[in-house]
Amino acid sequence: MADENQTTNEEAAGGQAQQTAQFNIQRIYTKDISFESPNAPAVFTKEWKPEIKLDIDTSTNKLDENVFEVILSVTVTAMLGEETAFLCEVQQAGIFAIGDMPDQNKAHTLGSFCPNMLFPYARETISNLVNRGTFPPLNLAPVNFDAIFAAYVQKRAQQAQGEAPKMDA
Numbered sequence: 001m002a003d004e005n006q007t008t009n010e011e012a013a014g015g016q017a018q019q020t021a022q023f024n025i026q027r028i029y030t031k032d033i034s035f036e037s038p039n040a041p042a043v044f045t046k047e048w049k050p051e052i053k054l055d056i057d058t059s060t061n062k063l064d065e066n067v068f069e070v071i072l073s074v075t076v077t078a079m080l081g082e083e084t085a086f087l088c089e090v091q092q093a094g095i096f097a098i099g100d101m102p103d104q105n106k107a108h109t110l111g112s113f114c115p116n117m118l119f120p121y122a123r124e125t126i127s128n129l130v131n132r133g134t135f136p137p138l139n140l141a142p143v144n145f146d147a148i149f150a151a152y153v154q155k156r157a158q159q160a161q162g163e164a165p166k167m168d169a
Helices: 002-020 103-132 147-169
Strands: 024-036 049-065 067-080 083-098
Touching: 024 103, 049 103, 067 103, 083 103, 103 147
Parallel strands: none
Antiparallel strands: 024 083, 049 067, 067 083
């Protein structure tokens, strides 16, 4: 009986070790930063009621077997009327080791989970850059990468369905 419990505990521990080995953050780093204020100093004399535009994109590069670089690109543009107050671009990247898992899970991890981990770093960098440009504080709201990834998957599925009849013709 004690041997059975020991084996079960070892199997459980081995299963947990195997599960925790499935995902590993190797490095998080800033790949590229750009901050422009093309209309300074004139923009500082205007009433500060900007229109903020946020663009987010992700890309993935396979570095090695089960090792991937994920790049989260965040661009923030602040417009005062027709003038650009500032343009801030950050590419926050990470290197992630992802063990054996189904392709669908791997795609979700690379397309949603990893960008979700990178976003706080990009948000902090953007906040610091805007502050150094002497503009009022800019705190970006959290982003739902699960929803963005789900929309991407749905769009790809619709495109595949739309292309299927063309392939038959």
